[in-house]
Structures are given as structure tokens and as C-alpha cells.
Amino acid sequence: MGTDRSRLLQGTLDLLILKSLALGEMHGLGISRRIEQLTRGTFQVKPGSLFPALHRMEAAGWLSASWGESSANRKAKYYALTRAGRRQLGSEAAEWRKIVAAMTRALLAT
Amino acid sequence: MGTDRSRLLQGTLDLLILKSLALGEMHGLGISRRIEQLTRGTFQVKPGSLFPALHRMEAAGWLSASWGESSANRKAKYYALTRAGRRQLGSEAAEWRKIVAAMTRALLAT
DNA sequence: TTTCTCATATCGATTGTCTATATGAGAACC
């Protein structure tokens, strides 16, 4: 809790995963690396958070999965955005912007 | 879940409460009204979320409470920021800005 | 052939929010 840096806001993980996959299909650990890179280390998604989220999102129909081989020649599950996933990304991004706008206004109040 | 407007990001409530109280001491329902007003209706904090949060934050030493009378002549518990609460507001606001910066960068990536 | 690293998976605990409900007391109404 509190100032623990590695803890991310509940609700932002889905958006980061959706966005990562919008840049191209990827396997699980690849997604977590991409998130860390995109946010310059601000968010570090650990396996125990990542995989449950991927399963949840696949069950929701936002992702499709297929087995393949990673660049390190290991078997890996590749995820891609479905059409519904693309729609979800759009609506979650819009929601996020709305939240930021509201918070910004609130934090500037005197 | 999902596109449900009234659901707020877990973690933002504390910050909104701290900020509200930085504008002056207030009782519980007053805080929730202030949050709704500050965010122009984007966030609506219901009692079932508000009071547990207030108790948690008081226990953490960020708020102090004392009984008084509301403007409608009802007994009401007035909350004020402690010194630790002011510190917490500063660090949570900084954290928030860091998160927004990271998310913005991520969402703009191509 | 042992060890290291990549990769996925899951269990249990914790936490924060939500829905619903309860209680008390002053205000307003008749």
C-alpha cells in the first residue's frame, strides 16, 4: 500500500495490455516487457498479475490466443486483439481520459 | 464492470478525499458532495465507499475527526487533515502525476 | 547432466469498492 512504487492502479492493467497488443500480437511475458518499456519502468507487471488478467480478458472475448514459438525458441502463447478487444481499447482509453480530466480539475482546485 | 460510469479507479478515492479536506475541514457527506462538484459529476462517492475509506484513513493517521453540527443542524463528524495527511496528499498527488505521465506515454505509442 | 533461463500457471491472502440495509435524530408537514 501507500508509496509502494510497483503497485499499479487497479483498472489500468487491462488498458495497458490492450494497448500493447494493439501494437502487434505478443506472448505473455513479451506483453509485460512491453508495458515496462512503454511506461519507462513505471509499471512492472508480475506474472501473478499478468496471467490471470490475460485469461480474464480472453474469456471476455477481447483477446484470442494461439501457441507458437518465442524468439528464444520456447513455446509461448501468443495473444492478439479481437475486434471486440479493439472496441474495448477505444472505450477504456476514452474512459481513462475522462478520469484524468476530472482528477486534474479536482487537484487544481483552490 | 466495464463501462459502468459510476465505478471509480481503485486508489483515486483517497486522493480525492485528501484534496477535498485540504480545502477545509468537512463532514463525511460534505466530502462526497465536494468530490462530485470538483469532478463535475464524474465521480459519485456513495456512503458505502466513503465511510470505510474515512475510517481507514483516520486509522492511518491522515485524518482527525471531531463531532460537531452540520449547516442543516444535524450532528456530523468533521474531518480535518493531520500533518501526516498533508504529507500523504503531496506524495499521492506526485504518484498520480507519475502514473498519468506513464499512461499518456504508453497510450500515445505507435 | 546439471544448472540456468524463459514461459505459463495457479493458490491464497489482501485490499478496496459496491450494494444493501440499519439506525438515529432534527426538520417539515398536517
Add this chain to the structure above:
DNA sequence: GGTTCTCATATAGACAATCGATATGAGAAA
């Protein structure tokens, strides 16, 4: 002056998301 309305605080129970820890498997590296 008794009923109803509204303000105000409170809590129990459900639920969902994240975290920490741990497990498993298999190719790479030593």
C-alpha cells in the same frame, strides 16, 4: 404532537483485481 422526510453515519456481505509465493516444463548454456 405524531407522522414522514431528509441528513448523517455506520456496517455487513459480496465481489473483483492485484500481489506474493510457488510450481511446472522445456530448451539453452555450462
